[in-house]
Amino acid sequence: MSEEDGDHHSSEATSTNSLSGSHPPDQVLETVLESVLQFLTCRRDRNAASLVCRSWHRAEAFTRSELFIGNCYSVSPARAFARFSKVRSIYIKGRPRFADFNLMPHNWGAHFRPWVSAMARAYPWLEKVYLKRISLTNDDLALLADSFHQFKELELVFCEGFGTRGLSKVAYNCRQLRVLDLSDTEVTDDNVDWISCFPEDETCLESLVFDCMENDINFDALERLVARSPLLKKLRLNRYASMRQLYQLLLRAPQLTHLGTGSFGLIENIQNLDDNQECNYYYSAFAACTSLVCLSGFKDVMPVYLPSIHPVCANLTSLNFSYTNINPQQFRSVIVHCHKLQTLWILDSVCDEGLQAASETCKDLRELRVFPVDADEDIEGPVSEVGLQAISEGCRKLQSILYFCQRMTNEAVIAMSRNCPDLLVFRLCIMGRRQPDSVTGKPMDEGFGAIVKNCQKLTRLAVSGLLTDKAFWYIGQYGKLVRTLSVAFAGDSDMGLRYVLEGCPRLQKLEIRDSPFGDAALHAGAHRYYNMRFLWMSSCRVSRQGCEEIARSMPRLVVELVRYDGEEGSFMEGDSNSFTVLYAYRSLEPPRNDAPESVTIL
Amino acid sequence: MDMLCHRNIDLEATELRLGLPGTSERPITTPRGNKRPLDDFMEGSSTEDGDHLECPSAAPPSKAQIVGWPPIRSYRKNSLQQKKLGNQAETTTRVYVKVSMDGAPYLRKMDLSIYKGYRQLLIALEDMFKFTIGEYSEREGYKGSEYAPTYEDKDGDWMLVGDVPWEMFACSCKRLRIMKGSEARGLTCCL
Numbered sequence: 143m144s145e146e147d148g149d150h151h152s153s154e155a156t157s158t159n160s161l162s163g164s165h166p167p168d169q170v171l172e173t174v175l176e177s178v179l180q181f182l183t184c185r186r187d188r189n190a191a192s193l194v195c196r197s198w199h200r201a202e203a204f205t206r207s208e209l210f211i212g213n214c215y216s217v218s219p220a221r222a223f224a225r226f227s228k229v230r231s232i233y234i235k236g237r238p239r240f241a242d243f244n245l246m247p248h249n250w251g252a253h254f255r256p257w258v259s260a261m262a263r264a265y266p267w268l269e270k271v272y273l274k275r276i277s278l279t280n281d282d283l284a285l286l287a288d289s290f291h292q293f294k295e296l297e298l299v300f301c302e303g304f305g306t307r308g309l310s311k312v313a314y315n316c317r318q319l320r321v322l323d324l325s326d327t328e329v330t331d332d333n334v335d336w337i338s339c340f341p342e343d344e345t346c347l348e349s350l351v352f353d354c355m356e357n358d359i360n361f362d363a364l365e366r367l368v369a370r371s372p373l374l375k376k377l378r379l380n381r382y383a384s385m386r387q388l389y390q391l392l393l394r395a396p397q398l399t400h401l402g403t404g405s406f407g408l409i410e411n412i413q414n415l416d417d418n419q420e421c422n423y424y425y426s427a428f429a430a431c432t433s434l435v436c437l438s439g440f441k442d443v444m445p446v447y448l449p450s451i452h453p454v455c456a457n458l459t460s461l462n463f464s465y466t467n468i469n470p471q472q473f474r475s476v477i478v479h480c481h482k483l484q485t486l487w488i489l490d491s492v493c494d495e496g497l498q499a500a501s502e503t504c505k506d507l508r509e510l511r512v513f514p515v516d517a518d519e520d521i522e523g524p525v526s527e528v529g530l531q532a533i534s535e536g537c538r539k540l541q542s543i544l545y546f547c548q549r550m551t552n553e554a555v556i557a558m559s560r561n562c563p564d565l566l567v568f569r570l571c572i573m574g575r576r577q578p579d580s581v582t583g584k585p586m587d588e589g590f591g592a593i594v595k596n597c598q599k600l601t602r603l604a605v606s607g608l609l610t611d612k613a614f615w616y617i618g619q620y621g622k623l624v625r626t627l628s629v630a631f632a633g634d635s636d637m638g639l640r641y642v643l644e645g646c647p648r649l650q651k652l653e654i655r656d657s658p659f660g661d662a663a664l665h666a667g668a669h670r671y672y673n674m675r676f677l678w679m680s681s682c683r684v685s686r687q688g689c690e691e692i693a694r695s696m697p698r699l700v701v702e703l704v705r706y707d708g709e710e711g712s713f714m715e716g717d718s719n720s721f722t723v724l725y726a727y728r729s730l731e732p733p734r735n736d737a738p739e740s741v742t743i744l
Numbered sequence: 745m746d747m748l749c750h751r752n753i754d755l756e757a758t759e760l761r762l763g764l765p766g767t768s769e770r771p772i773t774t775p776r777g778n779k780r781p782l783d784d785f786m787e788g789s790s791t792e793d794g795d796h797l798e799c800p801s802a803a804p805p806s807k808a809q810i811v812g813w814p815p816i817r818s819y820r821k822n823s824l825q826q827k828k829l830g831n832q833a834e835t836t837t838r839v840y841v842k843v844s845m846d847g848a849p850y851l852r853k854m855d856l857s858i859y860k861g862y863r864q865l866l867i868a869l870e871d872m873f874k875f876t877i878g879e880y881s882e883r884e885g886y887k888g889s890e891y892a893p894t895y896e897d898k899d900g901d902w903m904l905v906g907d908v909p910w911e912m913f914a915c916s917c918k919r920l921r922i923m924k925g926s927e928a929r930g931l932t933c934c935l
Contacts, residue, residue: 326817
């Protein structure tokens with residue numbers, strides 16, 4: 143990460159598109175460079191280009207329109223915006239992922255306020271904001287809505303802290319809004335009818351996603367909104383949307399490509415018809431949606447209505463049944479039509495049988511996620527190594543898998559590593575902690591070893607089950623492209639962590655919980671931390687002293703120690719030397735001053 | 745420092761079990777001995793602090809729920825919790841009650857078992873009869889409209905909808921009546 147240079151401003155002032163002979167040759171060159179760099183979109187390519195020389199650094203900074211901040215505390219808004227002056231869209235990520243699982247206090251940080259205040263001054267032409275795991279308030283949204291007159295897209299993923307009042311400001315003020323997407327985001331009910339706040343004339347809305355919202359909305363207003371949004375392609379309703387409401391919306395918007403069906407079960411009987419006749423109405427509504435490729439929702443499904451989606455199954459590339467507790471037969475009756483499916487999210491209620499059915503039909507499957515109905519350890523699970531094996535045999539193009547199960551064998555994992563060599567993401571969660579191969583009783587080392595060895599494009603790995611240091615040796619030895627690694631209840635000694643830190647040159651994000659890695663391993667990886675986005679270690683064996691040493695020897699590394707009792711949901715009293723979480727990240731800034739009481743920054 | 749991690753293996757070597765000598769196979773049943781949470785002897789655990797070499801007790805603790813494990817977000821967990829209860833309800837019989845509205849020419853029938861709370865019921869009633877119910881408050885009943893939803897309970901008394909917990913209402917409701925005009929106001933005045 144290079145520092146700013148003083149020449150930056152003078153070159154900017156003279157950079158124009160004119161190629162007249164009166165301009166010195168390097169400025170001409172810089173102008174040409176800028177014109178070329180406009181076409182470079184991938185941020186990694188841009189980062190590389192900016193390191194060539196100062197002139198390229200300047201030109202690249204001047205032409206970067208999409209700014210990606212992977213950790214909101216790694217750089218300050220002032221510094222980022224001083225370098226990049228022409229940004230039109232900004233991505234900001236905040237909390238680390240393990241914070242989603244109750245391991246960090248809710249007020250830990252990652253606030254939008256400093257960013258939006260700075261953006262309001264620096265980028266009045268801003269068009270797009272994408273936030274992940276960020277806390278934002280109604281005032282922040284109001285500021286956003288007031289400051290950016292060309293604002294077009296707002297996407298909030300795993301965010302919280304605001305309510306319907308903030309949404310209403312965005313709906314009302316952002317007249318060119320195309321995208322308003324709230325995914326897995328908590329929205330408080332401020333008792334404001336935000337749907338009615340959209341402009342009365344035709345809107346530019348292309349995407350409206352609010353399937354995570356736990357509050358009811360004004361359906362009549364929504365129906366009118368959909369009717370006056372001819373460009374609407376993506377609509378995801380929340381679970382309060384009934385079948386009839388869905389039906390009415392489908393009649394209004396048959397051009398939809400992405401649909402979240404809401405409850406798909408809540409019924410107010412249409413004209414007192416029986417279930418089968420109602421189904422015919424829904425069937426014809428779906429049949430009219432010839433562009434539908436992505437289906438989700440089904441949050442309270444009445445299985446008797448499932449046949450009504452059959453007309454669209456043949457075109458579906460993405461199906462999300464992960465809130466849909468249906469049995470294998472009900473699932474089979476749907477999946478058997480889905481030949482083009484590439485993304486499938488389901489609950490394990492479909493059992494190995496359902497996975498078998500999917501493997502027989504979905505030959506083009508790229509991404510599979512299997513979530514548990516019962517997130518408990520110690521129970522007989524409905525999916526197992528049998529389902530995994532079936533998927534590996536039927537879906538050879540698989541690139542990404544997340545699989546929760548109660549039992550697994552090395553054999554099935556090895557089979558997957560051989561059958562699906564294109565895997566980029568392999569996340570296996572055997573829910574019983576430290577559980578061995580359910581047939582041989584051996585550790586799961588060989589299975590994960592085969593994955594890193596045979597899937598040479600692998601960039602993301604999550605391990606589970608009984609694992610010795612051997613598994614980590616495999617990862618260090620073969621996982622040369624791994625960027626993200628998640629570890630829980632695994633390993634024997636410091637050597638495990640050392641193998642990974644010394645062997646994986648591309649490692650960016652390392653999250654570890656409840657594993658026996660201590661200070662020696664922490665120190666062994668010191669040469670890596672400036673090249674990583676973050677290191678997370680909770681309930682491991684690192685000591686405060688070990689953390690202090692690292693913090694002392696690495697001034698650009700922010701080392702946070704968190705004391706949080708996830709079960710009580712509160713800050714832990716007691717010995718200030720004890721902590722539950724070590725969260726360390728590189729940063730160009732001095733340590734933040736917005737940390738709560740439970741966080742100590744070394 | 746490695747004393748604690750190897751403890752499990754030591755125990756295994758001295759374990760009595762049936763099998764040929766020299767077999768290294770673990771017993772097939774999930775060995776609970778491995779599932780001892782390491783929190784007990786990690787620096788910074790909520791129960792102990794300081795000395796992380798302290799030895800754990802011999803018997804592993806029973807399966808306590810560990811925070812954040814398995815790694816499922818609470819939103820998803822909560823949705824599925826509701827679903828499980830919902831599925832149990834699916835096997836219960838439907839509860840149809842007659843619904844009358846003052847001034848309407850004929851009665852309707854509604855299945856109470858499909859609703860999970862007053863909110864859904866009131867929305868459905870509003871929808872069915874095309875009217876608006878006012879704001880409910882414990883003190884004043886339904887303010888803001890000339891309608892009041894009432895029901896006949898098991899004792900034959902006419903009660904205002906919304907006073908008792910939903911489950912209690914769903915069990916004791918025999919029929920519904922949307923009162924209108926002065927009668928409705930009379931009811932709210934009494935409260």
